Amino acid sequence: MSVPGATRIAYTPERLLAVAVEVFNLRGYDGTSMEDLARATGITKSSIYHHVRSKEELLRLAVSRALDRIFAVLDQPAARTGRAIDRLEHVVRASARVLVDELPYVTLLLRVRGNTATEQWALERRREFDRVVATLVARAVADGDLDDTVEPRLATRLLFGMLNSAVEWYEPARADATADLGAAVWRLASAGLRRRPAGS
Amino acid sequence: MSVPGATRIAYTPERLLAVAVEVFNLRGYDGTSMEDLARATGITKSSIYHHVRSKEELLRLAVSRALDRIFAVLDQPAARTGRAIDRLEHVVRASARVLVDELPYVTLLLRVRGNTATEQWALERRREFDRVVATLVARAVADGDLDDTVEPRLATRLLFGMLNSAVEWYEPARADATADLGAAVWRLASAGLRRRPAGS
DNA sequence: CTACCTACCGTCCGAACGTTCGGTCGTTTA
DNA sequence: TAAACGACCGAACGTTCGGACGGTAGGTAG
Structure with missing residues (x-):
């Protein structure tokens, strides 16, 4: 030191x-x-x-770090108060920021398969996160802000499947069009890719 | 036995x-x-x-099978002729069908990391597929069917990130709301989750 | 100077790894 | 009926695995 x-x-x-x-x-x-x-x-x-102590301790330290940052998102004020749709948007954008800031750790977390006790614990915590987000989606549907044909669990999985896929291709070095990953994901998920016929 | x-x-x-x-x-x-x-x-x-012959041969057989089915999609008539946006929709829906029909093989393919020559070859073929789809997205933008602020490569990655995430959660046994995965993915990607203000 | 500590190394261990080999046994072919 | 074959097994191969152990170099404190 x-x-x-x-x-x-x-x-x-x-x-x-x-x-x-x-x-x-x-x-x-x-x-x-x-x-x-x-x-x-x-x-x-x-x-x-x-x-x-062991090889597995390295894995535990890594996934713990990723999980801590991700769950911290759910504790932020903007994720806990306000309209469900706005809370959801915040969770997506903040999660994207965590993914980018802690890319290697989040990448490792998302690749865990459940071979050891450590990995199974990581999988369970991920499921917990998904459950919380799915609840948020369900509330946004109830509020009338999301299409009521949207199945909350499915939408959550597609939404975060989209976001999490970034660990496979996001390159922090390259300052390209993906400067704000969260914005891109939220935009696609909320409005879609299709061109709007008229104004707005 | x-x-x-x-x-x-x-x-x-x-x-x-x-x-x-x-x-x-x-x-x-x-x-x-x-x-x-x-x-x-x-x-x-x-x-x-x-x-x-070897453990790696099992891997090669598996990923070959998945790659063959996926590339077969690009050779289908509906993927080769017509308006780019329609061709894109077909590729997404047909890919979803392959993913569901060949779930274990596609799952394995999508988890390959590039340790062996076999795995690196699989990664290269996947990149090739992505390139073809990105071209399709770019044409749909040029046709005015997709929002022109959409970056083709990014959109492709998010689109297939969403679809491919299904290997992590899709359960063929359960006949739930995800009966047609391709439809769900295409709907979210093209129109988004948000409720439309008025008719249609 | 001595005692101690931290960061590191060389050497080794039992277990597990992917793979090979000689051989058995029931079925099919001539 | 005899030969050949395909499917399988038990035992072992050399190698690599995660991990243990006893050291040592160099800085710091007394």
Whole structure:
């Protein structure tokens, strides 16, 4: 932690995690060996075990981080008060911001398959998030703001399927038309792609 | 395992593949051992090698099947002639049908990460499909059928992100509101979820 | 100087991995 | 009836896996 100019940069669990998550996303968690991590970090396998207890702990730290940020969205004032449709819009836009800001961690979270206890816990929390959003959609339908032929659970899945697909193609480096992912998703989901016949 | 009265049902590569793909989707390809497959098939590891050359061959057979069906969509007449917007609608609906009909194979295809040569080839073919669809979207914009603020590549990714997310939640057994996945996806993508102010 | 700490390394372990091999057994063919 | 075949098995192969262990270099504190 001391900063004596040009000495070796020591690993913290945080920095180690960042490297590990990149490799996990490249090769898949199961497809990544501790040797792969050693190569990517520049330290040996045994040194990694100085910082973390196990390979699975790295996974747990990563998905916890992603889940914490995502659930924090639901606690924001704009997600808790006001008209359901506006709360929904806020959740979509804020989730998109989390996805972009924490891209590697969210990516890993969305690829979890349920092999270990950690992964099953992650899946359960994701389902919980979906349930909350589906409730929001249902209220927006009841309010008359969403088409009443919309099935809330289906709409939620398509909406977040669209948003979450970004982990497969979003490139933070490129400052292209996808500057605001949340805006693009919300626009498509609420108004559709089709050209409006007349004004507005 | 054999019951005295009944004749033994022998495995074909096809039947073996069906079982293997189910397990791959449950545990992930890298997370599945040949022992896992042996347990799931009821024959031994060595017997599996009587039918297929390697574990990777099972993956190749599976993703080939999915890719063949998906690319067949682009060759259908309705995808090759007519107004771009109608061709696009057909591609979405027909892709949805393929996704549902070949759910396990498409699921596996969409989870491929590029670890082996087989996987990289699968990724490249998927990109090719996306390119064709993006061209279709661009033409529909040029025709004035899609909003001209729509960025073709982004729209394509969101559209198919939405559709492809179905592999994570679609249950063929349940005959619920998602009877026609393609219709639901196309409806959301073209018109959006929002309630229209007045008639139509 | 000594004692101690943190970050790291080299070496090793048992288990599990994908794959191979020699062989068995019931059915089909000649 | 004898030969051939297809489907399968048990045991083992060399390799790689996640992880353990005993060290050591260098900074800091007394």
